[in-house]
Amino acid sequence: MNFDELKKSWQEQPTDEDLQNPNLKHYKEVGNIMVKLRRNIKREFVSWVVCMFFLIAVPMLPVYKISGYAAFAYYFFLVQISLSSLLYYRRFYYLIKSAKQIDLLASREHLLKLYYDLKYAVETYRIVAYVMIPQGLFLYLVMIGQNRAIAWFEKLYHFKQTLQQDPNFIAWMALSAIVSILIIVLITEFMIRAYYGDYLKQIKENLDQMEAE
Amino acid sequence: MAHSETEFLQLIDENKGIIVKVSRMYMDDQDGRQDLYQEIVYQLWKSYATFKQQSKFSTWMYRVALNTAMVFLKKEKKHRIYDSLEERHDFAEESYNPDRDEQLKIFYQAVHELNAVEKALIFLFLEGQSHREIAAHLGISEVNARVKLNRTKERIQQIIKKYNYEF
Numbered sequence: 450m451n452f453d454e455l456k457k458s459w460q461e462q463p464t465d466e467d468l469q470n471p472n473l474k475h476y477k478e479v480g481n482i483m484v485k486l487r488r489n490i491k492r493e494f495v496s497w498v499v500c501m502f503f504l505i506a507v508p509m510l511p512v513y514k515i516s517g518y519a520a521f522a523y524y525f526f527l528v529q530i531s532l533s534s535l536l537y538y539r540r541f542y543y544l545i546k547s548a549k550q551i552d553l554l555a556s557r558e559h560l561l562k563l564y565y566d567l568k569y570a571v572e573t574y575r576i577v578a579y580v581m582i583p584q585g586l587f588l589y590l591v592m593i594g595q596n597r598a599i600a601w602f603e604k605l606y607h608f609k610q611t612l613q614q615d616p617n618f619i620a621w622m623a624l625s626a627i628v629s630i631l632i633i634v635l636i637t638e639f640m641i642r643a644y645y646g647d648y649l650k651q652i653k654e655n656l657d658q659m660e661a662e
Numbered sequence: 663m664a665h666s667e668t669e670f671l672q673l674i675d676e677n678k679g680i681i682v683k684v685s686r687m688y689m690d691d692q693d694g695r696q697d698l699y700q701e702i703v704y705q706l707w708k709s710y711a712t713f714k715q716q717s718k719f720s721t722w723m724y725r726v727a728l729n730t731a732m733v734f735l736k737k738e739k740k741h742r743i744y745d746s747l748e749e750r751h752d753f754a755e756e757s758y759n760p761d762r763d764e765q766l767k768i769f770y771q772a773v774h775e776l777n778a779v780e781k782a783l784i785f786l787f788l789e790g791q792s793h794r795e796i797a798a799h800l801g802i803s804e805v806n807a808r809v810k811l812n813r814t815k816e817r818i819q820q821i822i823k824k825y826n827y828e829f
Contacts, residue, residue: 455769
């Protein structure tokens, strides 16, 4: 065997073979989407922290005049809301952590897992937001009711009596509740769409293209 | 960061041949070659920050590419049952088929029967590296590199003879 001849053939062999993974473009795109998502999650988390500090401070502010049972109930629901929020932030945290590893973005299977993890996190976000609507309404009521909050709850507790004596109050409460729920639903859906939904859609498009190719 | 990324990609492009040849040496099917190629580029990028320009980029690249390929091959062996020799012939023809050079084709088939270190030895030899350079890349002594390389050459000749082929 002539190794010199082999060496010559070796040096002359064509190396223009394209060994780049055809899915590389999609991996890169999903990587970019994850960078944007990470930024949105961080941004939202910071807003959440600021919001929580504000809500904690509310009963202490003289303008709101929240004290006694109202203050106790207020903090009780606030703790409930914040703990529930941690549920989806925990999901987002693991999602961000796993997406930081480049090698986990380099196969369709991993991208599929990432997609469903994100979908799951977003659904958790939606469920928590909806489940916490009554608590949120309560906080809102205490805040705007100021020192009248206890009296309002008394009236609501004696619903039949109030309906006969002060139907306007019930109508006002019902209307406020409906409008508030609508606003919360709209804001939640808008936030999900703007912050996560569109990116979720883009990842899905990449996955579909990869499958088609 | 963007500047170093552009610089890195340019260097990869200039030395792409090394990665392609290492991938051909270590993987006998197209998917495996693509995965190894990607893994080598990824490992190069990961350690690019530590690349001190005391040596040539290609020298550093040889080292990273071969180490990656050796580890990759080990992992791959765990995952797949090797196909029969005949099936490997088919693979070679289906994916990389240097019709212009029958000799090289047979050589690649034979190389796939070597172990990871033997592949590295023969690869560096064909790349024109001296015994000293081979020894430095593989972390062995120069004498050891010479002995091992001669044994590897003999082994290749035997494998090729097994195919009823001689050159």
